[in-house]
Amino acid sequence: MSRFVNKFYKAFDTLVDTGAQSLENLFSRDVHHVIITGLSRSGKSMFFTTLMSLLSQRSQQTFDNLPLLRSLPKELIQSVELRPIEGEALFPLDRNLQKLQSRQWPESTEQIYGFELVLTTKPLNAISKLLRKSNQIIFRFHDYPGEWLTDLPMLHKEFVAWSDSAWSQQLNPPQKHYASDWHAFVESYDFDRLPNEELVGDYMQQYRNYLIAAKSKGITLLQPGSMLIPSPKFNWEKNGFAPLPSRIASDPEHPWTLLFQKNFEHFKKIWLAPLQESYFSKADKQIVMLDLHQGLSHSRAHLNQLKETLSNLASSFVYGADKWYKPKILFRHEISKVAFVATKIDLIPNSQHENFLHLLQDITSGIRAHLREKEVEFQHFLISAMQTTDPGSCENCLRFTNPDGDYEEWEFESIPDRLKALDPEQNYPAINTMVPKDVLARMNHAQGIDRLIEYLIK
Amino acid sequence: MNEPQYQERVKKRTLQEAQPELSLPESDVPLQNDKAVIEDTGSGIKTLLIALFTTVLAIIGFSLIDAYLYVTDLMASHPLLASLLAALLLAVALAIFALIRNEWKGLRAIGKYSNDLFSIEELKTKGDVATTRRALKHRGKLQTGSAFARGCYHAFEHSLREHHTNDEVLKIYQDMVLSPIERQAKSVLKRESATAGGISLISPNSFIQTLGILWISLRTLRRISLVFGIRPSISGNWRLLRIALENLAAGSLTDLLTDEIAAQLGGTLGDKLLANSVDAVAVASLNQRLGKALIRELSKH
Structure with missing residues (x-):
């Protein structure tokens, strides 16, 4: 009899704990399931590395390295933590940082990493303080080899x-x-x-x-x-x-x-x-990361093919309008917000950013038509995880240290603002830089990451 | 592989120098902005100010004479006590005058707001990034008198990046300079208003209360200006002077009124305390009004 009572009590206790945890999750945790859709070499790993470094350093600095992250002012952040997801390998942040400090780029991802970026915010008002309630904003990310992504459309064939x-x-x-x-x-x-x-x-x-x-x-x-x-x-x-x-x-x-x-x-x-x-099916937000430099450094045909790859991928994800009850009550995850991101923008002179953004918009036109049908919100961003280049002697010039250690200056002709404006016989070689000596300082000059995160959590 | 040959649209050259360490842009180009139109204060406002000023003088005069008459009345029956009271009143008045003088000097020592600056709205609609950054740098220089503002500007400057658009620069300025300064100023104001209420609560008569309000008003203005690192321009001063005089008049009238009510009620210590409490709330609110007007004045540009 007492064994039965004990068993019942334990079961009841577990149920109460689970219920309490669920309520805690429901009311005081803001979980963003963000899926990063990035082909190979699109800069996913560097993005994670920089994002986590910037967030961790943010509260210790007098200046703000993510000033446009207005929804999460640095005064509000109590702690930043990287947590593993059960059954997944933790993102190798320390290893990547060590590699960068020894002036080597992080190795390309060859396995899946799952992790949660947990931002604990300070209580906002007196009642919250009294209840010792602290909100958590959680980003659930997965990093994976980009090569695997292009296989997803094969499921339907x-x-x-x-x-x-x-x-x-x-x-x-x-x-x-x-x-x-x-x-x-x-x-x-x-x-x-x-x-x-x-x-x-x-x-x-x-x-x-x-x-x-x-x-x-x-x-x-x-x-x-x-x-x-x-x-x-x-x-x-x-x-x-x-x-x-x-x-x-x-x-x-x-x-x-x-x-x-x-x-x-x-x-x-x-x-x-x-x-x-x-x-790829448990996400409510999506970052589509694209390295346009690869395409530009080859030909218009390469960029057209990138556009096609992107359009094909649309069928591999579940999109839908943002409704609060879908994840909380129906337990259904649909991507309701998409950020199209062109990475490594530091490799393009500032004067050409506008054209580059328009080119990105042209490349996403196919997938965007699909998103509009599903009432999905989207926006375009230019980001760089590190400022590896310096302004040059003219507005279309950039300076950088190449992998041989030579300091070079490249002068770009106008970047085409759409695919048709790119002559099929011409291309724009991609800058290949050495990891700079002042790597942490240059990481603090990352571009657009604050805009992107602000968009995702708003 | 038979890949076609493409024509590269990039010119390359190797430089005979090493990559520099990153440094923040430091431009010191003087501003060539159009002069902002100084707000016309108008003759009607001047008349109002004269009226308020004379009202306040009258209240101080009456309070002073009231105190004087009280002391002279007392002199007939208790000359020693009256002499002591007179000396004490004089000492308190002199001390408060000294405090007022110090506050006034302190306020004058703070750099004045320059009317030839672009407003944030103007920078938002008309400015480009370069102009905005120059304008904000210039503002920063004007506000160097405040350690708090200096810290905000320092953080702001170091958070700016070359790729930020004009709108983004202004947003960051709002978040990192304007909002923290305003928050700090409001917290200073809160403390000052509490002090103003306290003075009103303990002031024994209208004369001392009026002087106390004058002193705490100036102190509030100086302390808030210190947070901003600037004091208002001439036009701003006119507006603030009007509010300060209105406050003095309202504070003194409240005092007279509550004293009269206390006397009607019986004039016990409890009645007097109640009257002073009402005064304290009124004075604290009036001080808030003055401080908020100053914050508005210094924030709106």
């Missing part, structure tokens, strides 16, 4: 449709410039041989070589990107696949088609669906 679309992309610029070796390999390939582990491995390796070459040349639409940075949850050697030429893929009974179709479905089930469910 069958193998043959995906293979055909991948093939048609490779036949058009800019991909076709880097796919010649792969195409030559496929053309001479004998598909009459039955697929075995060795043959499939060789076929996939050739495709992977193409993906690696294309990635190094600024191609963003690379599927499956997970082939470049494999997940521990999916075995490419055993269950791999790659696009097949139409003449093979169109035959549903062909052994190669049958095998790749089976592996493709397995890939969706084992890897893509859980990936989307765990990290």
Whole structure:
């Protein structure tokens, strides 16, 4: 009897605790589930590193390094804390900062990091003080390899449709410039041989070589990107696949088609669906991070392709108008606010920022049409996680230290304000800088992060 | 790979120098702003001021004569006590005059607001970033008399970045300079008003209360001006003088009225205390009014 009473008491206690925690979460915590949608090299990791450093340093400085974060004045912040999300690796903030201080850029992300940025604010009024109530503003972030993001649209496709679309992309610029070796390999390939582990491995390796070459040349639409940075949850050697030429893929009974179709479905089930469910479907806000420099440094075709990649991604997220009851009562997460962010703006002279912003707006025009239909709020931002450059001798000039340690000055011609204004035969090389000596000071000169966070929490 | 060759739209050159450490922009270009129109105070206001001034003089005069008559009356029956009281009254009056003189000198020592500055609204609508930053820097120099304002300006200057737009610079200025100064000034005013109420509560007669109000009014003006680092311009002074005189008149009239009511009620110590409490609340409120007017005056530009 006493065991039963104890059990009942414990269960009751747990229930009360859970209820109290839920009420606490509901009323005194403001949780922002922010999904950062950034392709590879878009600057996600540097953004996190700088954001956390600036917030941590903010209260200790006489000046304000995030002066436009008006909803969270520095006097109001009691503490800033980085908390792990259960079951996820914590973002390597200290490691990244150490790397920067030893004048190396942080390594690109090759696994998923989940973390909460918890800002505890001081009580605002006497009643709150009396109740010792302190509000918490929580940003829930995930950092992940950008390569995995481009795979999400594959969830809505069958193998043959995906293979055909991948093939048609490779036949058009800019991909076709880097796919010649792969195409030559496929053309001479004998598909009459039955697929075995060795043959499939060789076929996939050739495709992977193409993906690696294309990635190094600024191609963003690379599927499956997970082939470049494999997940521990999916075995490419055993269950791999790659696009097949139409003449093979169109035959549903062909052994190669049958095998790749089976592996493709397995890939969706084992890897893509859980990936989307765990990290990309529980968000109410989205930051779409874009590195336009990569596209500009190659060609207009690259930028057009970036635009296409972005439009394709729209179908992978759940968008909807902002209604307070959706997350609190219906427990439904829909993205109601989107920030389109062009990163590394310090690599463009101030005089060209306006054109750069218009170019960003042009690139997001496809996805924006989708957002308007869903009544989703959006805005465009230019940010840089660090000021690595200095003004030059003219208004379109910038100075920077290159990776060899030489101090250079580049003079830019006018940046096009839309894709059509960029001559298909011309490009703007991207500045590649060494990590500056005064890295912390330059981090404090980050641009636009305060505007962005202010927009998200307002 | 058969990637096409693209024409680069960038000119590159290597420099024979090392990358400099970051430093904040320090420009010292003198402002060439158009002179703001000094507000016309008008002859009607002058007449009103004269009326208020004479009213206050009359109240002080009557209070003084009232005190004098009280002492002379007392002299007939208790010459020693009357002499002591007269000496005490004189000493209190002299001490308060000295305090008033000090406050006045202190207030005059604070730099005066310059009317040739652009207002924040003008900077918002007409200014570009460079003009705004120069104008705000100039304001900062004017307000160096206040350690608090100096600190605010220092933080503001160090928070500004080259990419901030005109609107953003003004928002940051509002958040980091105007709002904290205003908050600080309001907190000073709160303390001063409490002091004003206290003086009214303990003042034994109308004469001392009037002098006390005059002193605390000047002290409030000086302390608030010290937070801003500037005192009002001529036009602002006229407005404040009017309010100060109105306050003096209202304070003294309240005192006379409450004294009369206390006398009608029986004139016991309790009645006197009640009357003084009413006075204290009235004087504290009037002091708040003066302080708020000064804060408005110094914040609105």
